[in-house]
Amino acid sequence: MKDGIAHTLRTLQHGERRLARDLVAVAERHAEEHEVHHVATDLADWSREHAERLADLAADEGVRLDADTPGPTPGKAPHGLLILRDLSALHLAATENSLYWEMLAQAARASRDERLLELVSACHPQTLRQMRWSDTLIKQLSPQLLTSL
Numbered sequence: 001m002k003d004g005i006a007h008t009l010r011t012l013q014h015g016e017r018r019l020a021r022d023l024v025a026v027a028e029r030h031a032e033e034h035e036v037h038h039v040a041t042d043l044a045d046w047s048r049e050h051a052e053r054l055a056d057l058a059a060d061e062g063v064r065l066d067a068d069t070p071g072p073t074p075g076k077a078p079h080g081l082l083i084l085r086d087l088s089a090l091h092l093a094a095t096e097n098s099l100y101w102e103m104l105a106q107a108a109r110a111s112r113d114e115r116l117l118e119l120v121s122a123c124h125p126q127t128l129r130q131m132r133w134s135d136t137l138i139k140q141l142s143p144q145l146l147t148s149l
Contacts, residue, residue: 001061004149007081013054013065020047080145084138091134098127 023044030036055065077085101124108116 001058001063002147002149003078004081004146006058006061006063007077007149008084008146009054009058009063010065011077013051013058016047016051016054020044020051023047078149080149084142084145087134087138087141091131091138094127094130094134098124098131101127 021044023040027037027040027044030040058065101120104116105120105124107113108120
């Protein structure tokens with residue numbers, strides 16, 4: 001298995017385990033909100049299953065993904081993967097911003113705040129463009145970078 005793919009499997013498995021822990025924490029913190037509690041618990045199960053399936057696939061390819069160790073250190077990523085890590089971080093940041101723009105849009109509509117709605121209408125499309133840009137670059141670069149290491 002190529003080093004780039006193995007590194008990405010490790011990173012993804014670590015991310016899935018972290019997401020599962022975060023989902024469980026949210027479910028516990030908001031146990032009184034039944035939908036949040038139950039859906040977050042179910043989604044945590046999915047992430048745990050994803051982590052197990054990643055480990056199984058890696059093991060079949062002779063790569064060990066140790067569930068007890070922390071995820072890969074970003075600085076230790078092969079040089080070619082650093083751009084993918086950076087683009088992923090940009091994409092996640094833009095995605096988070098997009099969610100907040102959407103929340104503001106909903107609040108603006110509910111309160112009939114035209115100034116806020118104008119602001120959201122002007123800015124949110126640019127954030128969506130940032131998401132598309134980073135997503136497109138990740139799709140273009142990942143095949144070559146992950147299979148060449």
